[in-house]
Amino acid sequence: MNCQTCGRSLTTDEAGLNYKLIARDTKVFLCKTHLAEYFKVSESVLDQKIAQFKRQGCLLFSTGEAADSETAQRSEENSQ
């Protein structure tokens, strides 16, 4: 999915923000820059929102990236 305003492709986190802040079934997607403009907040506010939703374990966001790479590394060690 891409930003409706500038056409930039969205990250998982940005898409998650659209679902959370606009509507769970939103058809409109905006990148972080244009979400910030839409809600008249700064992008850092949206970063805080992303962090907050991740802490809540919201599955709409790319959680546990570090844990995933750790697991991959471990299974690699095991195979040797």
Ligand SMILES: [Zn+2]
């Ligand atoms: Zn945009």
